[in-house]
Amino acid sequence: MAETLDREALREAPVLDIDPYSDAVLADPYPFHQMLRDAGPVAFIQPHGVYAVGRHEEAKTVLADYARFSNAAGIGIQDIRKPGDFRVPSRLLEVDPPDHTRVRSVVMRVLSPLVIRRWREGFDAKADVLAAQLVARGEFNGVDDCAEAFVLQAFPAAVGVRLPRTETLAIGEMRFNQSGPKNALYERAMANAQPYLAWFEESVQRRNVTPGSIAELLFQAEDAGELEAGLASNIVRSFVGGGTDSTIAGIGFALNQLARHPAQWARLRAEPAKVKTAFEEAIRFESPFQVTYRTTVAETGLGGCRIPADAKVGVYFGAANRDPRxxxxxxxxxxxxxxxxxxxxxxxxxxxxxxxxxIARLEAEALLGALVRQARTLTLAGEAEYRPINQMRTLDRLPLRVEPA
Ligand code: HEM
Incomplete structure (x- = not known):
């Protein structure tokens, strides 16, 4: 619901003089999340000159109210309408209705539940093989050997693109650091991805996608005039960019929490259908996308606070997902x-x-389901380590130990 703008009644948002992109916050964002929620419904983040919301109610409002909070200036901290060195904008995520509605309806048709469900068997078969190998090893890294190995095998093939590991991970890291400020992480990720930029551009072109795949269906929609020229490769790029690292992170979080809570692993063993809720709870507990941005189209009010026109508003998914309210x-x-x-x-x-x-749910359910069937126990074999990324939370290393069922 849009709030009527009664300037007299609005107060200035409280100011937080803390950098959410500092090493300390990226390593452990939860104290910052609490500070943000406690400050009020909206806060002004002094070091970056942006607003931020961390409570569930206001986060939902900002995400739902596209008439006041636009995506057209980009979902990162930078305003991509201004001159600068930005990544290629997503023509799905970084546009507003009605243009967005038109494109999304074509993409939704291509990604119909029927098409996706057909992948289930293939995902389950791949997951069973991988789980058997991991259980035979006894100890493994839950990131490289498990979540990442599975997603990189299952997801790009289903979309219809060929994605070697090193290139894909470098591009993903660039993308999610590029959405933040130009800090050291950004500079390093940009430099590491440079050798692979041309390869990535090439891999999302029509000549390189697999026949019969979702990517090809998008190019066919372009031929039929349902999508503007150039949109199909842009959307394939959004799929690969948005769907790879996020799913790896989400599965990693589920494994980390389940390894820490043996009783909950036993619960899944007794009732394997619960892997669905385990995955949802894992991405609530530690959200892969930490923050997204919207930009105010005009001066507005939110939770009783004034936000000026053209202001970036960060929505902290991770904070909203742990809001005690x-x-x-x-x-x-x-x-x-x-x-x-x-x-x-x-x-x-x-x-x-x-x-x-x-797709993310199908992948997670396939892999977690296969492990639950094949491993009697899942425990930590060392400490989990996180990889700092401006817009994302993800694990770098997760030493795990399993015993066969
Ligand atoms: C656990 C895994 C995933 C997480 C946590 C996740 C998270 C998100 C979030 C939070 C948004 C909304 C961003 C915003 O409003 O600013 C989003 C949008 C999007 N995601 Fe995912 N995602 C996941 C998996 C995937 C997969 C597998 C794909 C592959 C197709 C994908 C493709 C997209 C696209 C294209 C959008 C933009 C949709 C639009 O603008 O209409 N994501 N995702």
Whole structure:
């Protein structure tokens, strides 16, 4: 619901003099999230001159109200309408209705539940083979050997693009650092990805996509005039960019929490269908996308605070997903938490809600399901390590130990 603008009644947002992109916050964002929620419904982040919301209610409002909070200036901290060295904007995520509605309806048709469900068998077969290899090893890295190995095998093939590991990971890291400020992480990720930029551009072109794939269906929609010229490769780029690292992160978080809570692993072993809620709870508990931005189209009010026109507003998914106003005991991982799917914001909400969420769920359910069937126990074999990325939270290393069922 749009708030009527009553300037007299609005107050200035509280100011937080803290850098959410500092090493300390990226290593452990939860104290910052609490500070943000406690400051009020909206806060002004002094070091970057942007606004931010961390409470569930305002996060949902900003994501849902596209008439006041636009995507056209980009979902990163930079305003991509201004001159600068920005990544190629997503012509799905970084446009507003009605243009967005038109493109999204074509993409939704291509990604119909029927098409996606056909992948289930292939995903399950790949997951079974990988789980058997991992259980035979006994100890493995839950990131490289498991979540990443599976997603890089299953997802690009399903979309219809060929993605070697080193190139894909460098491009993903560039993308999610580029959405933040131009700090050291940004500079390093840009430099590391340089050798692969031309390769990436080439891999999302029609001549390189697999016949019969979703990518090819998008090019066919372009031929039929349903998508403007150039849109198909842009959307394939958004799929690869948006769907690879995020799913690896989400599966990694689920494995990390399940390894820390043996009783919850036992719960999944007794009731394997629970892998669905385990994945939803894992991405509520630690959201892969930490923040997205909207830009105010005019001066507006939010939670009683004034936000000027053309201001960037950061929506902290991770903070909203642990808002005690919304979730009882938010810092507890609980596979039995009721009504998590559809209420957490890790997959966004509103017109831009994740279009690949069915794919992510299918991948997670295949891999977690295979491990639950084949491993009697799952425990940590060392400490989990995180990889600092401006816009994302993800694991770098997750030493795991399993015992065969
Ligand atoms: C656990 C895995 C995933 C997470 C956490 C995730 C998260 C999100 C979020 C939060 C948004 C909304 C961003 C915003 O409103 O600014 C989004 C949108 C999007 N996601 Fe995902 N995503 C995941 C998997 C995928 C997959 C597998 C694909 C592959 C197709 C994908 C493709 C997209 C696209 C294209 C959009 C833009 C949709 C639009 O603007 O209409 N995502 N995702």
């Amino acid at each position: 919304r979730w009882p005991e938010p810092d507890r991982f609980d596979v039995d938490r009721p009504q998590v799917a559809g209420s957490h914001l890790a997959l966004g909400t509103g017109v831009h809600a994740c279009i690949g969420q069915m």
